[in-house]
Amino acid sequence: MTQDDAPLSFDINGIQAHQRNRHPVLLIDRVTAVVPGKTARAVKCFAYNEWFFPAHFEDDPNVPGFVQVECLAQTFIMTFLCLDEYKGMRTHYASIDKVQFRRRILPGDVLVIDATLDSFRRGVARGTATSHVEGETACSAHFVIVLPDVLAGFTPKP
Numbered sequence: 001m002t003q004d005d006a007p008l009s010f011d012i013n014g015i016q017a018h019q020r021n022r023h024p025v026l027l028i029d030r031v032t033a034v035v036p037g038k039t040a041r042a043v044k045c046f047a048y049n050e051w052f053f054p055a056h057f058e059d060d061p062n063v064p065g066f067v068q069v070e071c072l073a074q075t076f077i078m079t080f081l082c083l084d085e086y087k088g089m090r091t092h093y094a095s096i097d098k099v100q101f102r103r104r105i106l107p108g109d110v111l112v113i114d115a116t117l118d119s120f121r122r123g124v125a126r127g128t129a130t131s132h133v134e135g136e137t138a139c140s141a142h143f144v145i146v147l148p149d150v151l152a153g154f155t156p157k158p
Helices: 012-018 065-081 148-154
Strands: 008-010 030-035 039-045 092-101 110-121 124-133 136-146
Touching: 008 012, 012 030, 012 065, 030 065, 039 065, 065 092, 065 110, 065 124, 065 136, 136 148
Parallel strands: none
Antiparallel strands: 008 030, 030 039, 039 110, 092 136, 110 124, 124 136
């Protein structure tokens, strides 16, 4: 592997430069490795002071499923938003399928998310993401996410 082939990595500022999610819904903390157009790996560290823990649940805090799925999606979109021509573009969910929750995620857990881009054509991205805590699978899902500005270029005009 040459230096040009080395995976990219992004701190929170780099993530914000590539995708439009912002506080309080920007959930991933760091992208540790991206092979543009192929794969991405990100990390989310869950501290007890996260905004959702008091409501989910006071006597048994754990990460809600929608937060887990959003972490997966934010990692997945980095597989294609780190390509120069798509940097910073809006994304929309088209579908989320085959979501599986395998492990509870608790305050203090570090979630490692791996995403793979299976196909990307005409502004439609398809792929998967899986998260782990200490090597144990926590959550996985299949995604179809669109870039509406790109997709619009392929929509027939009346």
